[in-house]
Structure formats: structure tokens, C-alpha cells
Amino acid sequence: MRVGLIGATGWLGSALGAGLLARGILAPGELVLLNRSAPQTNYHGHANVTWARDAAELVAQSDVIVVSVRPEDWPGLDLRAGGRLVLSFMAGIGAATLACCGGRIVRAMPNAAAEIGASYSPFWAGPGVTAADRATVRRLLSAIGSTDELETEAQIDLMTALPGSGAAYPALMATAMAAFMRARGIPEAIAWRAAEAAVVGGARLLEDRITEAPALLAAYRAYRGTTAAGLDAAEAAGFPQAIETALAAATEKARTMTQTTAPT
Numbered sequence: 001m002r003v004g005l006i007g008a009t010g011w012l013g014s015a016l017g018a019g020l021l022a023r024g025i026l027a028p029g030e031l032v033l034l035n036r037s038a039p040q041t042n043y044h045g046h047a048n049v050t051w052a053r054d055a056a057e058l059v060a061q062s063d064v065i066v067v068s069v070r071p072e073d074w075p076g077l078d079l080r081a082g083g084r085l086v087l088s089f090m091a092g093i094g095a096a097t098l099a100c101c102g103g104r105i106v107r108a109m110p111n112a113a114a115e116i117g118a119s120y121s122p123f124w125a126g127p128g129v130t131a132a133d134r135a136t137v138r139r140l141l142s143a144i145g146s147t148d149e150l151e152t153e154a155q156i157d158l159m160t161a162l163p164g165s166g167a168a169y170p171a172l173m174a175t176a177m178a179a180f181m182r183a184r185g186i187p188e189a190i191a192w193r194a195a196e197a198a199v200v201g202g203a204r205l206l207e208d209r210i211t212e213a214p215a216l217l218a219a220y221r222a223y224r225g226t227t228a229a230g231l232d233a234a235e236a237a238g239f240p241q242a243i244e245t246a247l248a249a250a251t252e253k254a255r256t257m258t259q260t261t262a263p264t
């Protein structure tokens with residue numbers, strides 16, 4: 001199977017290309033790549049991948065096409081997929097818009113943890129997508145982590161807001177935590193290490209047992225000590241509402257983008 005990857009040198013596209021090659025899901029000769037700037041002589045340690053000159057050349061050499069360009073670059077691509085399976089990573093470009101390229105459309109929402117093979121990339125399959133297509137999508141997405149199939153396209157907007165945001169909210173929390181430490185005289189490097197302990201160490205503790213998060217909170221509260229005091233203050237200051245507001249705003253942005261780019 002030859003896979004055409006449009007946006008092969010971007011944040012997600014590069015992670016997918018690297019994962020497909022490193023895990024042996026595709027041989028270098030099965031990858032057809034396209035970017036905007038220029039081909040790379042060494043693509044994740046491989047020289048014998050194929051670089052296309054434009055989207056038409058990529059389509060002609062590919063069985064499946066992955067679109068990983070930014071939403072604003074989609075119209076300029078002028079993709080004509082000729083009935084092929086098209087897997088789009090783009091936020092806010094809906095199936096109605098994508099269908100204009102003439103492919104069988106699957107939308108997936110990976111995140112930046114694709115870089116370390118730890119993306120959760122749920123997907124939604126449009127009309128005409130076959131069982132074999134679904135197996136292909138799962139195989140491709142396994143290169144960057146795990147996946148689930150969603151029931152409705154609208155759920156992609158929700159997934160854009162949450163798993164799609166990747167490390168954004170942890171980074172926001174880490175930045176606020178380090179700032180708190182610095183403001184109270186803690187040296188820069190130690191301030192960041194303290195934030196890392198909470199954000200990264202804490203996340204590792206929750207790995208593979210995220211559903212135990214409420215029980216973990218209850219365990220901290222049971223001490224009636226310092227962490228309980230902090231959690232109470234965070235709740236009183238609106239921490240859960242801030243998360244809700246953030247995710248609602250991101251979902252609404254995805255929905256609005258989808259609506260404004262849809263064909264009339």
C-alpha cells in the first residue's frame with residue numbers, strides 16, 4: 001500500500017512519517033511525501049522515500065492520502081483524490097468540504113504526543129468508507145499511538161478541543177505553577193523542576209489509571225491538609241469552570257470553522 005502524506009514535514013505529518021517508518025508499518029518505498037518548502041534528502045533516516053512535486057503527482061502515486069496541512073492551506077491544495085481513501089487531520093474542515101476532493105473521507109484528531117508515539121487519535125468515517133478502509137486507518141494511526149472510532153462527525157469537534165490540545169493545558173498549568181514559585185523567590189530552574197514534579201510526575205502516576213482520578217482526589221482530601229486546602233481554594237476560584245469554559249470555547253471554534261468552510 002502506498003500512502004501519500006501531505007504536510008510530511010509538519011508537526012503531525014512528520015511524527016506520522018517517522019512512526020510509520022520506525023515501526024515498519026510502511027517501507028520507505030511505500031511513502032509518497034509532499035510539503036510546501038522543499039523535499040528533505042534525509043527523511044527520518046531514509047533517503048528512498050518518494051517526494052511528489054504537487055498534490056496531483058502525489059495522488060497519482062498513492063492508494064491512500066493523509067492530509068496534514070493547516071486548515072487555511074486546504075483550499076490552496078486543490079486535492080483531487082479520485083475515489084481514494086482520504087484521512088484528514090485538519091481541525092475545522094468538515095466532511096462536506098473534504099468530499100469535494102472526490103475521496104472516501106475519514107477525519108482523525110491526533111495530538112502532539114504523536115511525536116512520542118503517545119497520541120490518542122479518535123477518528124470518524126464518512127459515507128462509503130469500507131471495513132477495509134477502517135482497518136487501514138487503524139493501522140496508520142497505530143504508528144502514533146491509539147485510536148477509537150467515533151459515532152458522529154460532531155464528536156470530532158469535541159476531540160479537537162480535548163485530546164487534540166495535547167500538552168497545551170498541562171503547559172498552561174506548568175507555566176502558572178512555575179510563575180508562582182519564581183514570584184516567591186525560588187530560582188528559575190528549581191521553579192520549573194517543581195512544576196515538572198506536579199505536572200509530569202503527577203501525570204505519570206495517573207497513566208493507565210485515569211478513571212481513578214476522582215478516587216485520587218478523594219484520597220488527597222482525606223488528609224484535610226495542605227493539598228485539600230489548595231484543592232478547595234482552586235474549586236472556589238473556579239478551576240473546574242475554567243476548564244469547562246476553555247473546552248467549550250475550543251469546541252465552538254472548531255464548529256464555527258467547520259461551518260464557515262462548508263460549501264454553500
Ligand SMILES: NC(=O)C1=CN([C@@H]2O[C@H](COP(=O)(O)OP(=O)(O)OC[C@H]3O[C@@H](n4cnc5c(N)ncnc54)[C@H](OP(=O)(O)O)[C@@H]3O)[C@@H](O)[C@H]2O)C=CC1
Pocket residue numbers: 006007008009010011012013034035036037038068069070071073076077089090091109110111112164165166
Ligand atoms: N499540531 C497539533 O497538535 C495538531 C494539529 N492538528 C491538525 O493537523 C494539521 C497539521 O497541523 P501541524 O502538523 O501542527 O501543522 P504544521 O504547520 O506543523 O505543518 C503543516 C505542513 O503542511 C505543509 N504544507 C502547507 N501548505 C502546503 C501545501 N500547499 N502543499 C503541501 N504541503 C503544505 C507544510 O510544509 P512545510 O513544512 O514545507 O512548510 C508542513 O509540512 C492541521 O490541520 C491541524 O489542525 C490536529 C490535532 C493536533
Ligand SMILES: O=C(O)[C@@H]1CCC=N1
Pocket residue numbers: 091160164165
Ligand atoms: O490548535 C489547533 O488549531 C490544532 C488543532 C487541534 C489542536 N491543535
